Structure formats: structure tokens, C-alpha cells
Amino acid sequence: xxxxxxxxxxxxxxxxxxxxxxxxxxxxxxxxxxxxxxxxxxxxxxxxxxxxxxxxxxxxxxxxxxxxxxxxxxxxxxxxxxxxxxxxxxxxxxxxxxxxxxxxxxxxxxxxxxxxxxxx
Numbered sequence: 001x002x003x004x005x006x007x008x009x010x011x012x013x014x015x016x017x018x019x020x021x022x023x024x025x026x027x028x029x030x031x032x033x034x035x036x037x038x039x040x041x042x043x044x045x046x047x048x049x050x051x052x053x054x055x056x057x058x059x060x061x062x063x064x065x066x067x068x069x070x071x072x073x074x075x076x077x078x079x080x081x082x083x084x085x086x087x088x089x090x091x092x093x094x095x096x097x098x099x100x101x102x103x104x105x106x107x108x109x110x111x112x113x114x115x116x117x118x119x120x
Contacts, residue, residue: 074080081087
């Protein structure tokens with residue numbers, strides 16, 4: 001009797017339906033597992049990136065809290081100096097930024113550049 005059951009077309013159809021159902025379930029589970037592993041990898045990379053940023057932030061904080069930073073800010077922003085240090089001020093800047101004016105507009109561009117750089 002059991003041999004006739006497995007030889008019938010309806011039994012074959014039921015077995016194929018069960019096999020298809022199991023294959024679809026396995027494929028879904030495999031795909032979800034793939035997505036979870038991919039998400040874990042992404043999160044691990046994000047954690048590593050955040051740890052690197054944290055280390056950089058700690059280095060910056062350490063520098064900002066150092067005496068070197070305080071001294072640099074005091075010198076540059078508050079114009080302070082160390083005791084016993086001598087400071088020189090320069091007030092005449094006329095020769096540093098002097099520009100040559102070219103009055104002849106009929107000159108070609110290369111000649112104007114030549115006069116700009118080599119005119120005394």
C-alpha cells in the first residue's frame with residue numbers, strides 16, 4: 001500500500017510542494033543571515049571610525065589643556081610676553097607692500113607684466 005502512495009501523482013505533487021516550501025524558507029533564512037552579517041560589519045567599521053575620532057579628540061583636548069596652548073593664545077591674541085622678554089614693534093611698512101603703477105594702457109599684457117616685476 002505504501003508503494004502505491006509514493007507512486008501516485010498527487011503524492012509527488014505534495015512532496016514537491018513541501019520541498020519547494022523548505023527551499024524558500026532556507027533561502028529566506030540565508031538571505032536574512034547575509035543582511036545581518038553585512039549590518040554587523042558596517043557597525044563594526046562605524047565603531048572603529050568613532051574610536052579613531054575619539055582618540056583624535058582626546059589628543060586635541062590634551063593639547064588645548066597644555067601650557068603650550070595657553071602660552072600661544074596669550075602671545076597671539078592678548079599680545080602678552082614672558083617676564084624679561086624683549087619685544088620689537090615695526091611701524092614703517094612703506095617699502096614692503098609697494099606696488100608699481102603702469103600708466104600706459106597701450107602696452108601689451110606681457111610688457112605690462114615685465115614692467116610690473118622688473119620696474120625699479
